[in-house]
Amino acid sequence: MMNCCGLLTLEKEPVPLKSIEVELEVRDHVATVVSTLNYENKEDKPLEAVFVFPLPGDAAVCHFSAKIGQTQIVAEVKEKQEAREEYDDALSCGQQAFLLEESEQSPDIFSLSVGSLPPGESASIRLEYVTELAVQADDGLRFCLPAVLNPRYQPQGSEGAGVQVTSVPASLVPYSLSFSARVSSPRPVSKVESNCSLDPLQYLITDQTQATVKLAAGHKFDRDVELLIYYKDAHQPTAVVEAGQASAEAGTLMGDPVVMVSLYPEFPQSVMSSLASCGEFVFLVDRSGSMSYANDYSKEQESRISSARDTLLLLLKSLPMGCYFNIYSFGFSYEHIFPKSVEYSQKTMKKALKKVEQMEADLGGTEILQPLKHIYSQPCIPNQPRQLFVFTDGEVGNTKEVIDLVKENSDSHRCFSFGIGEGASSALINGMAKEGGGHAQFITGTDRMQPKVMQSLQFALHPTVVDISVTWDLPKEVSVTVLSPPITALFPGQRSLIYAQLTEQSSEAAEGCVTVKYSLAGHPSENQLHFSLKPAADTGLTVHRLGARTLIRSLEMEEREHRGQQDGGVKEKVVKLSVQSGVSSSFTAFIAVNKDNSKVIQGPLVRRNIPTPCYASLSIPKAYYLVGGSMEMDDSLPRRANNEREVPSEMEKKSRRGIRDVKFKVFSLFKLKRAPRPMAAVPDQPPRDPLLQLVSLQEASGCWLLDPALAAALGKSSKEVEKSKPAKANSEVWATILALIWLHGLKMDAKDEWELLAMKATSWLRAQNAPCVTECVEAGNVLLGCSVKKEALRL
Known part of the structure; x- marks a missing residue:
């Protein structure tokens, strides 16, 4: 890595963040997360530390406090500009101050500024947020503690394209993590799983409705920590009524139940x-540089783009005859296989697959907005509902703009989104699916992309639910x-x-x-x-805060939709609700000032930016202050004769705020010379998976042809396959039944991946009304060494 303009090198120069402690409390479908960040200034100068970090995109930050020595300072929520000015003024007066604010570009990025930490002093920062837990395909509830904040690509020509997420290889992150969780529900907790090593689950009461779990000792915070929580009778609907805050005014959100x-x-x-036999299926695939990385760097694994290619193969083979489709890919620019969506046929499928096989992660940055605009500008095809599938590792800086665009076009399509790899933006992936009326999936660690994507295709092919209404009695x-x-x-x-x-x-x-x-x-x-x-007992204000967060997000989107058309009344509503509920928003910030500190801190402040883990490094031109470790700035202010700091001028305040604002304008530079990636090296690609080899031979109609390639995919010779064919059987019928027997007999563990294309093959067989089906199934079982019944093939 380069050491640009005073950035911290990799020689383990000290940074102030020493450790992070996280306590998670899960109550049924929602979670309260308390994070404690422990700082220590080992330098001989006062320190201003800046830590940019991710949170779940739908999290409601509801508490922020700091403890220095024996002094506890609880932050207040204030309008963002007011909070920033109070922070700057406090530092100018030599006071300790803390500022927590949400990015204006993406609601899953926060910045914490720790101001005026004296030499040798320690500080403990407590951050609390509440969040909903997403339901997975297997009924598990997913909690993710983001560890990786990937550099966010800032679109070309956008304002303030600049820096600020400093990154180091995950193995060199200088702070540790301790993590524990407590789970409770009206239903028994059946199990808790994780992508990280856990100590055994401990039940607190005999009915197993309460349990605790924690990370095993020695965990390095080098990846997102993911928990999957499973309850018995998971589909049972529930309702929780929470009492209002006693100190809040009746009639307000916080005062009422x-x-x-x-x-x-x-x-x-x-x-x-x-399943539907129509639709326009549009696939939008990320081909930015980061898609060349593997998902799980602790294991040899194929690259993200390779996994995307295999997934597109399964998708194209599973589409119904009579539908329309197109494939777009994007980076700095975007490409499409067809000028507009085309009817699905053997010819168009074959052409698309040829292009898919050539796809590489070679298009640079992550300009997702322009291809989306192009897709939405295409007229919809009558009686072919548009279904958009978006695949990305989520590294964009204009998240809100992308989500707004999806919402503007929500009446003309459904959007299914897939976040690939550690650090994918939950705000982007969940936001696109939510506003597009679709479904979001995350592919991390050792997850295979194919089964999750095929599940979403099943959702897209199911009949659409319409005329939804909710009534209260x-x-x-x-x-x-x-x-x-x-x-x-x-x-x-x-x-x-x-x-x-x-x-x-x-x-x-x-x-x-x-x-x-x-x-x-x-x-x-x-x-x-x-x-x-x-009202339920002991729920705190979790439900109120999540309700406030839901309303705040709706109002924020309304404000963006009508920006410039009104007098800012919606923004005022957001600020008022945010202050009343104590829940973060894009227009407010948490500010804490230690006004009791009688000792004015002397000396110029040194700014330190706390690094976050990354899996790759880029060699950056000197003009960009990105990457490496920490940025050092002399934030000293003019002094009076008695050595007290002068109150800064408006220009100086503006300069300081400008430096701080830049920290959210993070971006990733591609098409540059890449430095070696010690952890992210992708191994040579292994021989093609036998399942994918068989799938690649299926015709668009659903059948297979009897040829040497099929015999090889089945592990047999052409002679063996021909010799076993019943005399009166049609060659394509025989080939298709063999393929189905092989799938059902030898690949049931991957049924989620091939189920749709097998259904298409079965439909084709039924349409042939062919004789000898029973004889073909019996002969196929003998040839392949299987015992699949005709009924299992739905014939």
């Missing part, structure tokens, strides 16, 4: 087994104000969380009811949940 309803609609299996004296935006999409196994403010009081014995109605494939359905209006 708030209810959180968790719903799992049940879909009839008969309807869900039918409450006692006459209780009224309801829904805080959540309308539900736009429902998928099998997908949970919907609804927050609502309840006004007026009711007897504790009173009940409420919420009903969700919808239509699926012409069949009207409804789900009902009855719940007690008595």
Whole structure:
């Protein structure tokens, strides 16, 4: 790595962040996270430390405090500019101050400034946030503690394209992590899994509804920490009513009770087994430089772009005849295989696959906005609902702009998004899916991309849920104000969380009811949940804060949609709600000043930027202050004769704020000479997976041809395959049944990947109305050494 303009080198020069302690409390579907960051200034000068770090994109930061020695300082939420000025003024007066603010570009990036930490002094920063837990395909709830903040690509021509996430190889991150979790639910906790080593799960009570778990000793904070939590009877809907804050005014969000309803609609299996035979499927694939990395650097694994190529193969083979499709790829620029979406056929599929095989991570940066605009500018095809699949490692700096664009076009398509690798922006991936009425998936560590993507394709092919409505039945004296935006999409196994403010009081014995109605494939359905209006005990204000966060995000998006068209009334609402609830927003910041500190801190401040882990280094031209470790700036201020600091002029304040603002304008530079990557080296590609080899031979119609390539994929010679064919059997019918027997008999562990294309093959066989099917299945089992029954093949 280069040492540019005073950046910290890799010689382990000290940085102030020494350790991070994280305590997680999971209650059913939501989590409260308390992080303690411990600093120590071992230098001989006062220090200003800047730490840019990721949080989940939908997290609601609700507490921030600092402890220096025996002094505890609790931060307040204030309008962002006001908070920044108070921070600058405090430092100018030699006071200790702390500033926590959310990036204006992406809600999953925060910056913590620790100001005026004297030589030899220690500080402990406590940060608390609440977040919803996403439901996975196997009913597990996913919690992710982001460790990796990838450099975020800043689009060309955007304002303030500059630096600020300083990164070092994960093995050299100079701070440690301790992590523990407590899980409780009305239902028993069946298991907790992680991508990191855990100590055994400890149950606290005999019914197993409460448990604790922690990371095993010796964990290095070199990757996102992911927990998967499983409950028994996971699909049972629930409702929690939380009492308002005693000190808050009645009639306000924090003063009234708030209810959180968790719903799992049940879909009839008969309807869900039918798949659509139409649609326009648009695939948008990231080909930026970082897609050349492997997902899991502790193990030899194929590159992200290689995995994306294999996934596109499965997708193209699984599409139904009669649909339309196109494939876009992007980096600094974007490309498409066809000028516009084309009808799916053997010819168009073959041409697309030839292009896919040539895809490499060679398009530079991550300009996702322009290809999205181009896709949305294409007219929709009548009676072919548009389904957009986006694959990216999520390293963009204009997250909010991308999400806004998806929302603007939400009435013309559904968006399914996939975050690839450590550090993918949860705000981007979840935001695109949420606003596009689709589904989000994350592929990290040893996860295979293919099964998760094929599951989303099944969602896209299922009949669309329409006419969704939510109604409340409450006692006459209780009224309801829904805080959540309308539900736009429902998928099998997908949970919907609804927050609502309840006004007026009711007897504790009173009940409420919420009903969700919808239509699926012409069949009207409804789900009902009855719940007690008595507030639950010991819930803190978690539900209120999540409800406030939901409302804040909706208002922020409304403000961006109408920016320049009104007098800022929406922004004022956001600031007011953020201050009242103590929950972060893009227009506010947490500010804490130690006004009791009688000793004025002497000497110029030295700025230190705390490095975050990365898996690659770039050789950067001198003009860019990116990468390496820490930036050193002399933030000294003019002195009076008595050595006290002068109050800075407005120009000086503006200069300081400009330096701080730059820290969110982070970007990644590609198409530059790459330095060696000690951890991210991708091994030589192994021979093609036999499953993918077989899949690659399937025709667009769903059948296989009887040829030497198929015999080789089945592990047999052409002579053996020909000799075993029943005399009256059609060659393509025989080949297709052999392929299906091989899949069902030898590859059931990968059924999620090939199920859709096998269904297409079965449909083709039925359409042939061919004789000798039973004889072909029997002969195929003998040839391949399997025992697959005809019924298993749905023939």
